Amino acid sequence: MSNDAGARELGRRAFLKGAATGTAAMATAAPGLAEARARTDEAAAPEAAVAAPPPNASQIARELSASPPASLTPLVTRPGSDLMVEVLKQMGVEFAAANPGSSFEALQESIVNYGDKPNTMPEFITCLHEETAVDMASGYGRAEGKPMVALLHGTLGLQHAAMAIYQAYYGGTPMLIIAGRDDGFIQAHTADDMAAMVRSFTKWDAHPKTLPEALAALQEGYRQATTAPTGPVVVVLDTEVQKEEAGDFAVPAYRPPVIAGLDAAAARRLAERLINAKNPRINVGRLRTPQGVRQAVQLAELIGASTSSQATVGPMSFPNRHASCGPGAATDYDFTLGLEIGPADVALMGPTIASIAATRDKMGVAFGGLRAKPSPPTAPLAPMAVKIGETIGLDAEASLPGLIAAVQILLTAERRDAIAKRAALTAAANRKANVEGVRKALTVKRTGWNSSPVSLARIYAELWPLIENEDWCLASPSVLSGSHHRELWAHNKPYSYLGLPPAGGIGYGAGACAGAGLAARERGRIIINIQTDGDMNYAPGALWTEAHHGLPVLSIMHNNRAWHQELMFLTFMAGARGRGTDRAHIGSTLRNPFIDYRKMAEAYGVAGEGPIEDPALLRAAFKRGIASVKAGRPYLIDVITQPR
Amino acid sequence: MTLSSKLAIVFLALAAAFAGGASAQTAGDPARGKTLYFDHGCYGCHGYQGQTGARNLVGTNSPIIAKPEVFLFFLRQRGNFLPMIPSTAMPRFSEKALPDPQALDIYAYIKTFKLDAPDVASIPVMGQIEASAARAYQAGR
């Protein structure tokens, strides 16, 4: 390329960068055309335009580029990236979230154009930040217990996404991250060992060198992500492999992972102990998939055990208003089975994500807690746990089918009768306990009911009657807004509540809600997002993605105009030093000016209202919001709240 | 006996002592107190009206807000340590950070708080939540 040609190319790139910005603002053809029309009309207006000069030789040469027009070269007919999309289809990957990047241009082109139904399975989801793309995969993965894809552009995309990947690793959230690698374009965007920079906090990665290896790596990555310990995996795909002609190479069939569970003999022994117990209990932690949750329910019902659940603190646990869930009629449990939970007489517990950190963390970087996380066998007992009996280092979900089968074989008619009687007593006791617990919670949560700014308990309380008969998912972390749903709402779905940001990182919530919204859109579900203001401001472009893709996300601002916990920390620190408690707001509040979240939503194309300071206005606003999201339009309600 | 219950006894004793002999403090100004309550971050834990968060400024007969002297004593002796991990415990408010007259303004403001907690039975939404809690679980719902 001559210098002139180089300069031209640079000029075009600079221009196209601007053009890309323009394109992004035009969600669909219609408004874009309106603008195009305005511009062309404007352009056409001055009739006094000078006569056009004829093209000179170099213009014509440029027009025709350097390609000889002598004959038509054949089109690329079966690029490698088409086969990659075929593999994603086979595995049932619904979505690929990304902001565009040249290192995966070939794969992106295949996603949007390849197949009988292009741009489905996966559908390309446009994000405005890589952190949003990966947080969306987190929200989706936690709600569905299965991976979607996040596409990242080389070294840049990986670093933008790194914090979100770190949280996914901490949370054991399954996702398939594809990093494009282009060795010939921009040197700063590539690296020999691309995945190295996130290896400390990903479960597995691969950098295949050929197309067959790339397809195998995508399949193995999916298996790794969904096998306990679940987590994020990275597959680095070179542009050459994405772009090469595949010829007649066939896509290999996908084989799901085989996850080890109890063997038949062990299942039978465990089944006997459950059946023979007078007052058995099953403590349920976080299982891998909705199927695991269904099986836990089936087992509890077969055995007539009382159960405990973690559904109010995270996804994939036992329905917390199931008749078995609660303390039961008596708490003298004589046999306790734990499913992915701490101390119990027998706990089935797959390897935790932390247990693989030592082998992955080759750089020796001690990312907080990951290495020290496996809890010692002497971990403090849960209040109801009798003692630690036996821990079986096997995946609970993979063990449940065998265990259920063994119970079904061993149960006699006589035992079934006894179990039915016990279950009835348990159900009655649990319902009483539940009603009493809710009543007690209400007497506390009514405090500040009519206060302005709005009490957070009131937000959660007002929501419940409006969503109870909807298929809902609380996708936002709730601890900062008081977690009032825990007592007031029923958590009967595997995705009722998706839990905290796994590593406590703020900025996760907005993206996770959008990602949960992807799953929701396909399934007639709505997303409730009690959105803290601090979190919203990291990557508010998630709002645009919600609008663009019609995601049913109702965002209700928990707008306390601060990174409030930091304000409290700072005040304490100043107090301990005997000075300036009235200056702790510096650097820890969002004042001067206040941020107008309704306008922020409007800017991104999300309908909304507020700010609301009068709690009497909440119910009507929530109704409007729910109606909007049920119609596939995201909605944001700015509520000025009490701090906590 | 927990630390907090020990403290409570100390305060009760102090309250009794102050009730006896200490000279009456100049009464604070609730209007100034409102600003100070915000500026010094009291709202951060106790809510804008003392009814949310660590909501123990309203409807309580705690000795700490029964008498201004006790209130001052309480502010001065809090958080007498430098935490090595961040703390959301109630900070110390020293004389230097918050002089007595200002603290008494805050005290006067706190005393204007009125409990805003209707009966559960008078709030329809709460009735709906209770009814919901009593409903039987249905698979798939």
Next chain:
Amino acid sequence: MKIVIVSILALGFAAGGAVAAPAGGDPVRGKQLYYDHGCYGCHGYGGQTGAWNLVGTSSPIVNNAQAFLFFLRQRGGFSPMIPSLAMPRFSEAALPDAQALDIQAYIKTFKLDAPDVDSIPLMGQIEASAAKSYDPGK
């Protein structure tokens, strides 16, 4: 040499040659297609920005239907190993002849919007600014 080849081709088409002249396109439909297929991306909404060579040119490529179609079909016939901003190929499968000619009809409606430099006061100021000498204190 290439220029010569191009010119010969153009002349051939212009003279009617052996190929039948395609029917004229519809500029209204062409406007939508010009946007949908991303032509505006490089050539601007009025063909006057970016790679602004659609306006005021007597290039046979924009003035002759056969040449226009041939040009679209023979572009970018390779899968680039690095991302390319060169003009893409628009194959018959992606953009059928009739639609391509709609686009051409639309392109032909473009009018040059380039006033004389002297008639734009701002340009005079920029010229004057360029003539100012360097002042280390500013």
